[in-house]
Amino acid sequence: MTQDARFEDGQETPLNxxxxxxxxxxVISALAQDAVFPVTEMTWRARERRFAILLNRFRWEDAPTAKQTGRAVERVQSVLxxxxVLSVSSQGVDRSDKETILSLLSLTYExxxxGAGHILLTLAGDGVLKLSVEALEATLKDVTRPYLAPSKQMPTHET
Structure with a gap:
């Protein structure tokens, strides 16, 4: 009989x-929550039917350990x-302002x-990206070593 993996069994390895x-x-949504990225780091390659974002992801999987040990919290660059992807639309996102920094709150699937559907990327400030997909296929992959979070704090949300 096999056992499910436990959080405690995890290693300091990049997510993929x-x-x-x-x-x-x-699961990807929970780990990508509070990721920030410049509006310039989104790309849609219509011919390849591929959409990608280079995120600065908060390392939620490391936060409990950091909190227990008093170690600083970390971020890591990840590709979502x-x-x-058949089409991409947005609401509340100004792509013409190249200085805009977006914050990802969640990913959901409708x-x-x-097998077709929509992936919604909900952003802070009422922005939304809507990806119309033929089938759901997404990956989240860390592509750099973790670095100290510039704020040195865990993201918080007002309720």
């Missing part, structure tokens, strides 16, 4: 996660890649018929 359904995407 995939999502093929809404439940998988919830979505395949099978299924349609025959």
């Amino acid at each position: 996660l995939g999502a093929l359904d809404a439940e998988d995407l919830q 890649l979505v395949e099978n 299924p349609l018929k025959d």
Whole structure:
């Protein structure tokens, strides 16, 4: 009999996660929450049907250990890649202002018929990116070593 992995069993290794359904995407969403990125770090390659963002991701998986030991919290650069993208639309995002920094709050999946659907990237400040996909296929991959979070604090949300 095999056991499920436990958080305590994790190593200080880069994340490389995939999502093929809404439940998988919830895991990526939790780990990408509060990632920040310049508006210039988003790209959609229509011919390849691929959308990508280079995120500065807060390392939620490391936060409990950092808090217990008093160590500073960290961020890491990660690529969020979505395949099978048919179209991209946005609301509340000014792509013409190259200085804009966006903050990712969540990723959700709205299924349609025959495996197609929409991936919604909800941003702080009421912004939303909507990716229409033929099928859900997304990855989140760390691409740099972790670095100290410039704020030296965990992100917080007002309720």
